[in-house]
Amino acid sequence: MKPIRYTIVPKQPAAHLFEVTVTVADPDPAGQSFMLPVWIPGSYMVREFARNIVTLRASSEAGRKVRVEKIDKQTWRAAPVDGELTLRYEVYAWDMSVRAAHLDDTTGFFNGTSVFLSPLGHEAAPCVVDIQKPAGESYRKWRVATALPEARGTKRYGFGEYRAQNYDELIDHPVTLGEFALSTFDAHGVPHDIVIAGRAVSVDMARLAADLKRICEAQIALFEPKSKKAPVDRYVFMTQVVTDGYGGLEHRASTALICNRTDLPVTGRPETSEGYRTYLGLCSHEYFHTWNVKRIKPAAFAPYDLTRENHTSLLWLFEGFTSYYDDLILVRTGLITPDEYFGLVGRVVGGVLRGSGRLKQSVAESSFDTWVKYYRQDENAPNAIVSYYTKGSLVxxxxxxxxxxxTSNRKSLDDVMRLLWQRFGRDFYRGKPVGVPETEIEALFAEATGVNVARLIDQAAYGTRDLPLEAMLAPFGVSIAPEPDKNGKPSLGVRVRGGADCTLAAVHEGSAAQKAGLSAGDVLIAIDGLRVTGSNLDALLARYLPGAKVEVHAFRRDELRSTQVKLDAPDVARYSLTVTDKRVAARNWRERWLGK
Structure with missing residues (x-):
């Protein structure tokens, strides 16, 4: 097939506009149709990227205007032409996230799903994209960061032509434009780049490279313990630094990340902040996806249908298992201590048990409904849904x-992941893609380990009862117990939205606030006659004992309400995991779990 040729230019950075052209050498003689994806793999929500296309026009090889009609929300069809057909269109890019596209006079970023129209019927054709520099002297230091392979004549990190084997590969390599810090390390012989875009001061790039190297090599060895062969020829961690933000999105040979600038390590300061631990966990999570979901996929994703929702009940395995391994890898590599790891697990347990939605929705149901529930959470989410990320990690x-x-520690979940890799992931992009069937999970576990865990999977993933964590941890000499608020502060059972006003973002089911008739959206203004703000609620509550009755004044819309609230016992924000059995056998079991 003849290649599809794209050009993308940051045409008007101040107006946040990319100009994109796509040229088809052999368009459909009946009229060529073009489609822009409605969602991006890894973020399970229909986002309607086509809404950001501002202008669109088509021309023939001779330069004549060609009529184009829009036939649905994301598809355009051009009239028949002889010879080449070119579409030229503008994309508005002002989404500072990992999911879409962003452009201003300081930096640029885009995912292919937001900017590259797909000529229908040509999805398997090779693609060439010419990434051009914005005009003007102020952009002379801009560079290009992407895992897309360079075409002949293009230097790495330079503007010019890049290539992809097909449309699916083209849209699976995000691109960062601008001035950025850069460091490179090898993980089992494979180069890995670290790109830091945005205003980050005194970042210790050497430490960051050394820490990520340990994470990457541990994960490569987990899936390929003998060959230590990575599934990529090159990998890119690209991070946009902001004042307040967090997130990541996986791709087949790179990841797009957002973090607070204070999360990154500072040159000359050896301490490990909580923010840096969180950032390393995020990097570990997205890198693990290189195997688990980018190559080992549910059958519903093999291949993706980018025109609509793709439903699967297995995101608890693909996202939940990845959430389990992200911090487990940190403790196995010595980047955090076992006590710190137990603290992270205890925080997850507290978060899961805080919401009553866990008793109504299984993680399998949460996976299936992610398109309309998990990614579209409202004020009732804690009472109605459960996270397949957090509870999935506990599963x-x-x-x-x-x-x-x-198996007396002879087998583990590592063996299951290796079997999934060998059976479904290793050759995913080399032949006909095959995904993990929804109905074979229990059999795959039994094949990999010799253990029948069908009943546990049925209860943990497809049921709504709380997980038997205490019984599971006991053989490893670890106990688990609730850790109430240290200050003994009584609870309203609410989550407050940030800001100057004390606005209730969520009211937990059965809580003191709900029993008193308070609702999400209410603005608390006084407790026992004292003003409440977004920052002093905890201090006010700390002056009371659990069970105390207080008078609360609040606005609901523009109506003032007054109610008596009987304060609950302190919230359990987290659970404590403690080593209680230090016998040699138990200690060895823990060491193999946390350090193998």
């Missing part, structure tokens, strides 16, 4: 410990 923990306990 993985239970399965790992159960396998280890039944």
């Amino acid at each position: 993985a923990l239970c399965l790992d410990l159960e396998i280890r306990a039944q």
Whole structure:
């Protein structure tokens, strides 16, 4: 097939406009149709990227105008032409996230799903994209960061032509434009780039490279313990630094990340901040996706249908298991201590048990409904849904410990991940893609470990009862117990929206606030006659004992309400995991779990 040729230019950075052209050498003689994806893999929500196309026109090889009609929300069809057909269009890019596109006079970023129209019927054709520099002297230091392979004549990090084997590969390599800090390290012989865009001061790039190297090599060895062969020829961590932000999105040979500038390590300061631990966990999470979801995929994603929702009940395995391994890799590589790891697990347990939605929705149901529930959370979300990320990570923990306990630590969840990799992931992009069937999970676990965990999977992933964490941790000499608020502060059972006003973002089911008739959206203005703000609620509540009755004044819309609230016992924000059995056998089990 003849290649599809794209050009993308940051045409008007101040207006946040990319200009894109796509040229088809052999368009459909009946009229060529073009489609822009409605969602981006890894972020399970229909986002309607086509809404950001501002202008669109078509021309023939001879330069004549060609009529174009829009036939649905994301598809255009050009009239028949002889010879080449070119579409030229503008894309508005003002979404500072990892999911879409962003452009101003300081930096640029785009995912292919936001900017590259797909000529229907040509999805398998090779693609060439010419990434051009914005005009003007102020952009002379701009560079290009992407895992897309360079075409002949283009230097790495330079503007010019890049290539992809097909449309699916083209849109799976995000691109960062601008001035950025850069560092490179090898992980088992494969180059990995670290790109830091945005105003980041005194970032310790050497430390960051050394820490990420440990993470990457541990994950490569987990999936390929003998060959230590990475599934990529090159990998790029690209991070946009902001004042307040967090997130990541996986791709087949790179990841797009956003973090607070204070999260990154500072040259000359050896301490590890909580923000830096969180950032390393995010990098670990997205890198693990290189195997788990980018190559090992649910059958519903093999291949993706980018025109609509793709439903699967297995995101608890793909996102939940990845959430389990992201911090587990940190402790296995010595980047955090076992006590710090237990603290992270305890925080997750507290978060899961705080919401009553866990008793109504299983993680399998949460996976299937992610398009309309998890990614579209409202004020009732804690009472109606459960996260397949957080509870999914605890499901993985239970399965790992159960396998280890039944096999005296000879087998583990690692063996399951390796089987999934060998069966479904290793050759995913080399032949006909095959995804993990929804109905074979239990059989795959049994094949990999010799342990029948069907009942546990049924209860943990497809049921709504709380997980048997205490029983699972006991053979490893670890106990788990609730850790109430240290200050003994009574609770309203609410989550407050940030800001000057004390606006209730969510009211937990059965809480003191709900029993008193308070609702999400209410603005608390006084407790027992004292003014409440977004910053002093905890201090005011700390002056009371659990069970105390207080008078609360609040606005609902423009109506003043007054109600009596009987304060609850302190919230359990987290659970404590403690080593209680230090016998040699138990200690060795823990070491193999946390340090193998």
